[in-house]
Amino acid sequence: MAIKISGTTVINDQKEIGSGLVSLYDRVFSIGVSTTLQNRDHCTVTTSGTTITLPASPSAGNQVSIGVTAFTNTIVGRNSSNIMGLAENMTIDLNNITLDLVYVNATIGWRIS
16 A cells, blocks of 8 residues: 555555655654654654653754554653643553644743644
């Protein structure tokens, strides 16, 4: 199975972006283990209970995207930055969801967009 636009493969079965296409993200990957993201990463979490840590020392406008497959309880580690103005880690408790986060400033931290 692949996603196509006008006959051109956009994403294939291995979640690879088609030849000659540009992604909003620098790295697009699936993971089943805890990891730390970098600016402009999109990851799809494939294992329940995985911790995804946000980038350290972000700058305004940095962005990441986290997709969760058919389970809940993915932990998003704040890595010393706020998330939505709170100094707390976040738990994604919905399955089959993708969250885009953009870093605003030290007060707000990462905002879900």
